[in-house]
Amino acid sequence: xxxxxxxxxxxxxxxxxxxxxxxxxxxxxxxxxxxxxxxxxxxxxxxxxxxxxxxxxxxxxxxxxxxxxxxxxxxxxxxxxxxxxxxxxxxxxxxxxxxxxxxxxxxxxxxxxxxxxxxxxxxxxxxxxxxxxxxxxxxxxxxxxxxxxxxxxxxxxxxxxxxxxxxxxxxxxxxxxxxxxxxxxxxxxxxxxxxxxxxxxxxxxxxxxxxxxxxxxxxxxxxxxxxxxxxxxxxxxxxxxxxxxxxxxxxxxxxxxxxxxxxxxxxxxxxxxxxxxxxxxxxxxxxxxxxxxxxxxxxxxxxxxx
Numbered sequence: 001x002x003x004x005x006x007x008x009x010x011x012x013x014x015x016x017x018x019x020x021x022x023x024x025x026x027x028x029x030x031x032x033x034x035x036x037x038x039x040x041x042x043x044x045x046x047x048x049x050x051x052x053x054x055x056x057x058x059x060x061x062x063x064x065x066x067x068x069x070x071x072x073x074x075x076x077x078x079x080x081x082x083x084x085x086x087x088x089x090x091x092x093x094x095x096x097x098x099x100x101x102x103x104x105x106x107x108x109x110x111x112x113x114x115x116x117x118x119x120x121x122x123x124x125x126x127x128x129x130x131x132x133x134x135x136x137x138x139x140x141x142x143x144x145x146x147x148x149x150x151x152x153x154x155x156x157x158x159x160x161x162x163x164x165x166x167x168x169x170x171x172x173x174x175x176x177x178x179x180x181x182x183x184x185x186x187x188x189x190x191x192x193x194x195x196x197x198x199x200x201x202x203x204x205x206x207x208x209x210x211x212x213x214x215x216x217x218x219x220x221x222x223x224x225x226x227x228x229x230x231x232x233x234x235x236x237x238x239x240x241x242x243x244x245x246x247x248x249x250x251x252x253x254x255x256x257x258x259x260x261x262x263x264x265x266x267x268x269x270x271x272x273x274x275x276x277x278x279x280x281x282x283x284x285x286x287x288x289x290x291x292x293x294x295x296x297x298x299x300x301x302x303x304x305x306x
Contacts, residue, residue, distance in 0.1 A: 001078055002157055003296050008078075009085035010289075017092030024087055028054075028170070032177055036188070044187040047178065051192050055170045059163050066161035077161070084162035088169035089152040091285070094120075094144035098278065101137045105130060105275040127256040134273040138281045139251055142243045143236055145285045146207050147172055153292055154203035157299070171196050197235065204235045208242035210288040215246025219269050227252075230265035237267070244268025246284060249277045 035050040062084060070077030097120035104113035113133050114125040121140050125133065151172065155164030175196035178189030212220035223245030224238055231237025231252070244251040248270035255262045271277075 001074065001081065003293065003300050005078060005081035005085055006153065006156070006293060006296065008082045009089060010091075012082065012086055013090035013092055017096065018086065018090065022087075025173070028173065029177075032174060036178065040188045042186070042188070044190050047188040048191045050178075050188070051174060051195070054174060055167065058170065059167050062166050063161055063163050066163075070161075081162050085152075085156065085165055088165045089156070090148060091145070091289075093148040094141060095282070098137060098141045098282070101133065102275060102278040105133065105278070124257045127259070129256075131272050131274060132255055134275055134278060135251055135253065136255065137278060138243075138247075138249070138273060139240055141278075141281055141285070142239055146204065146239050149285070149289055150207040150210075150292065151200060151203045153289075154206065155199065157296055168199055171199055200235050204238050207288065208238045210291050211239075211242045211246040211284060214287040214291060215243075215284055216248055217246075219248065220245035223268055227265065227267050231267065241267045243281070243284065247277060247280050249273050249280075 032050075032054055035054055039046045039050040039053075066077055066080050069080050097116055100116045101113045101120075104110070104116060110130060110133070113130075114128060117123075117128075117133055117137055117140075118125040121136065123136070125136075128136070152165050152168050155168040156162065158164050159167065171192070174192050175189075179193030179196055180189070208220070208224055212224070220242045223241040226241075228234060228237035228241040231240065240251055244267045247268070250266060250268045250270060250272055252264045252267035254264060
């Protein structure tokens with residue numbers, strides 16, 4: 001049922017993409033904002049309480065609905081799994097922006113590519129060259145593919161029913177809202193950031209390993225081991241370094257933003273990024289996703305035979 005749910009959800013998402021700004025996630029975002037306004041009193045324990053109030057009821061409800069439906073019919077349980085995966089996982093959550101940038105660069109519409117990249121990443125892009133646009137788009141695409149596909153897929157397979165996929169997606173959204181700006185002065189999001197890092201520890205490394213297997217293995221492993229720790233976010237550094245090595249392209253490096261040079265460490269080996277590497281990055285992500293589906297099939301077969 002796990003593999004079938006994943007295949008149907010991915011196919012459905014390709015046929016009718018939901019996108020990131022759908023009503024379901026907008027409602028959750030408003031609920032998270034409400035919790036922060038009412039519970040953030042400048043203490044980490046208030047962040048723990050807000051995290052629990054935002055996530056635990058929804059995850060438990062998903063389990064209750066799943067087991068209730070499955071007790072009536074396995075088909076109903078399967079359909080509920082597909083529904084939750086359709087809401088939480090998919091390439092089209094980010095690939096529309098990626099495709100828009102790739103097409104604009106291929107047609108020489110550099111300004112349109114900059115606007116699309118700025119809308120996607122929230123970063124200033126007016127001063128970027130074509131090579132820098134390509135670099136930043138590949139980096140954002142790799143990180144988003146992990147967040148929307150591989151991380152969600154891993155926890156869906158590990159935890160019962162749709163609980164894992166929902167837990168991971170909700171934690172990821174809260175971490176973007178609260179964890180990214182947590183500090184000793186504003187500790188409200190510290191627990192959210194720590195829990196998200198714990199959820200990411202295994203799937204980040206499995207994703208990096210799959211990039212290595214489906215690309216240039218030696219360069220991917222070398223870049224992972226020698227360059228990942230230089231990146232500010234170590235988890236993202238693992239993903240980007242391994243992907244850059246697998247693709248044979250240079251990522252990272254300084255960017256021209258806000259009339260200054262923003263220093264970033266170098267990731268990867270080989271050529272400078274260009275629009276052709278955007279297509280290569282998409283291919284790497286798809287091949288890695290197919291590898292995960294194949295491994296899921298083997299696990300399912302082994303489970304049934306056991």
